[in-house]
Amino acid sequence: MARIKENMIHGLFFLNGLVVVGVLCGIFAILVFTAAPAFKEISIVEFLATVRWNPTSYYKPSYGILSMIVSSLMVTIGALTIAVPLGIGTAAYLTDVASPRVREVAKPVIEILAGIPSVVLGFLGIVLVGPIIARVFGLPNGLNAINGSVLLAVMALPTIISLSEDALNSVPRSFTEASYAVGATKWQTVVRVKIPAAISGIFASCMLGMGRAVGETMTVLMATGCAPAMPRNFLDPVRTMTASIAIELGEVPYYTTHYYALFGIGLVLFVITFLINMAADAVLNKYQVKVR
Amino acid sequence: MNREHIKIKVKDFNFFYGEEQALKNVAMDIYKNEVIGIIGPSGCGKSTFLRSLNRMNDVIPGVKYEGTVTLDGKNIFAHGIDVVDIRRKVGMVFQKSNPFPKSVFDNVAYGLRINGEKNKDVIAEKVEKSLMGAALWGEVKDRLSASAFDLSGGQQQRLCIARALAVEPEVLLMDEPASALDPTATSKIEELIQELKKNYTIVIVTHNMQQAARISDYTAFFMMGELIEYDVAGKVFTNPSKKITEEYITGRFG
Ligand SMILES: Nc1ncnc2c1ncn2[C@@H]1O[C@H](COP(=O)(O)OP(=O)(O)OP(=O)(O)O)[C@@H](O)[C@H]1O
Numbered sequence: 001m002a003r004i005k006e007n008m009i010h011g012l013f014f015l016n017g018l019v020v021v022g023v024l025c026g027i028f029a030i031l032v033f034t035a036a037p038a039f040k041e042i043s044i045v046e047f048l049a050t051v052r053w054n055p056t057s058y059y060k061p062s063y064g065i066l067s068m069i070v071s072s073l074m075v076t077i078g079a080l081t082i083a084v085p086l087g088i089g090t091a092a093y094l095t096d097v098a099s100p101r102v103r104e105v106a107k108p109v110i111e112i113l114a115g116i117p118s119v120v121l122g123f124l125g126i127v128l129v130g131p132i133i134a135r136v137f138g139l140p141n142g143l144n145a146i147n148g149s150v151l152l153a154v155m156a157l158p159t160i161i162s163l164s165e166d167a168l169n170s171v172p173r174s175f176t177e178a179s180y181a182v183g184a185t186k187w188q189t190v191v192r193v194k195i196p197a198a199i200s201g202i203f204a205s206c207m208l209g210m211g212r213a214v215g216e217t218m219t220v221l222m223a224t225g226c227a228p229a230m231p232r233n234f235l236d237p238v239r240t241m242t243a244s245i246a247i248e249l250g251e252v253p254y255y256t257t258h259y260y261a262l263f264g265i266g267l268v269l270f271v272i273t274f275l276i277n278m279a280a281d282a283v284l285n286k287y288q289v290k291v292r
Numbered sequence: 293m294n295r296e297h298i299k300i301k302v303k304d305f306n307f308f309y310g311e312e313q314a315l316k317n318v319a320m321d322i323y324k325n326e327v328i329g330i331i332g333p334s335g336c337g338k339s340t341f342l343r344s345l346n347r348m349n350d351v352i353p354g355v356k357y358e359g360t361v362t363l364d365g366k367n368i369f370a371h372g373i374d375v376v377d378i379r380r381k382v383g384m385v386f387q388k389s390n391p392f393p394k395s396v397f398d399n400v401a402y403g404l405r406i407n408g409e410k411n412k413d414v415i416a417e418k419v420e421k422s423l424m425g426a427a428l429w430g431e432v433k434d435r436l437s438a439s440a441f442d443l444s445g446g447q448q449q450r451l452c453i454a455r456a457l458a459v460e461p462e463v464l465l466m467d468e469p470a471s472a473l474d475p476t477a478t479s480k481i482e483e484l485i486q487e488l489k490k491n492y493t494i495v496i497v498t499h500n501m502q503q504a505a506r507i508s509d510y511t512a513f514f515m516m517g518e519l520i521e522y523d524v525a526g527k528v529f530t531n532p533s534k535k536i537t538e539e540y541i542t543g544r545f546g
């Protein structure tokens with residue numbers, strides 16, 4: 001009897017796993033099949049390696065998405081540059097240094113931050129972050145890559161903070177005590193013992209934060225200026241892959257090369273996210289700290 | 293023996309985990325360069341007492357204490373005292389060995405580095421000296437960069453001792469350092485303690501009566517949070533003043 005129950009539970013979870021994998025493969029298949037017709041007319045090299053994106057040109061439509069790829073990566077890297085140190089630092093502070101009172105206040109604040117709709121953040125990007133950036137850098141307006149990076153950092157922060165906090169909290173207390181016992185301060189302990197011991201969890205939190213940033217659409221659409229050109233630096237307006245899809249998919253005539261090409265962008269996005277995750281996994285396996 | 297200098301003086305000391313009182317009115321004078329053996333049945337508060345001497349109990353939420361513990365005449369619980377400084381002077385080896393997930397070398401070097409030592413040669417030299425002090429050097433000198441977790445249980449415990457020695461504390465607290473070790477490793481640690489006594493004041497918890505009798509100069513017997521008897525080891529083990537002490541050391545309970 002117990003055996004049968006055991007087997008049923010096992011089967012159920014196996015089925016669950018199968019469904020997840022199935023959904024993932026399904027999404028991939030749909031993207032591939034819908035994007036494929038685009039490549040009857042566009043060469044993959046043109047698609048991935050040229051900069052001009054002008055699918056509605058009457059004479060010679062062009063379908064280069066390199067500037068979008070670069071824009072997406074730029075905004076993401078910018079966001080991580082801000083969010084990773086800030087997020088890990090905040091997590092370290094909250095787990096090991098802050099008083100319980102501070103912790104009690106900070107927890108709900110971070111949760112609220114996670115719940116802000118992206119359109120609201122985009123709005124803040126236009127009316128708050130933009131003007132500040134324009135002021136600081138002396139620009140006509142502040143809708144550019146750095147604006148997007150700041151907003152995406154804000155979006156990624158709650159994920160990074162709370163998951164890093166979990167990782168830090170699961171470091172055995174015996175490590176902390178061993179560190180204190182030789183006269184380490186709280187900061188030294190968290191930086192030199194706890195963070196290294198929790199590095200795989202912290203790394204995973206950053207990857208999840210990055211996942212949010214790469215895929216985020218509305219905020220970057222609103223706050224980055226949306227110019228489909230190759231950005232030269234962080235003060236240039238950019239248009240990410242996600243923003244392009246969101247802007248154009250609503251208006252494109254169905255079953256045209258343009259329509260298929262937008263799915264091609266989606267496919268590229270999917271592959272990039274997939275690769276990032278694979279790379280993260282590989283790094284994790286390599287640097288996994290051996291813990292008993 | 294130098295009985296002049298009281299290194300640590302515990303007075304009217306009470307300790308609580310939340311509402312539960314774990315130590316009751318403990319008073320004890322610990323002399324410099326002596327080995328104090330602490331014995332008593334499981335759960336009587338030995339670890340709690342030991343961890344009070346370097347304020348390691350501070351890391352547990354909801355604890356309270358009353359009374360004083362002075363180190364060289366200064367109350368370690370006084371307002372404005374630097375806990376980090378106390379812990380540097382009062383080193384600790386824990387009941388369960390707890391090396392860091394780092395290399396053998398980095399485990400020992402850790403205390404030096406966080407205390408600001410930057411000179412690589414000095415660090416290497418002190419790491420070697422500490423590992424020798426912990427009777428581990430011979431076994432690990434060829435694999436200093438191996439993970440500490442690759443060492444055997446007994447080696448890990450001696451590594452923890454080396455880590456504690458590296459920062460050259462004045463007092464060494466040891467919580468059953470030999471509880472998970474085989475007889476050979478245990479006798480190594482006992483020899484080590486005799487050796488360390490020259491430079492350190494040592495407070496050691498042990499469950500093993502013979503061990504306590506062998507290594508300690510003074511012996512303290514705890515029961516249910518109270519210090520029942522505290523005297524020269526020879527006296528406690530041959531002619532204890534309390535009946536209950538005698539019952540415990542002759543193995544009639546506990
Ligand atoms: N973190 C804690 N929270 C609450 N109670 C605790 C905690 N640690 C110990 N105690 C309690 O305090 C009392 C003394 O514990 P302590 O660990 O000091 O005993 P011990 O003499 O070291 O025992 P053992 O020989 O088994 O190590 C016990 O009743 C124990 O349950």
Ligand SMILES: [Mg+2]
Nearest residue numbers: 338339340387
């Ligand atoms: Mg104990």
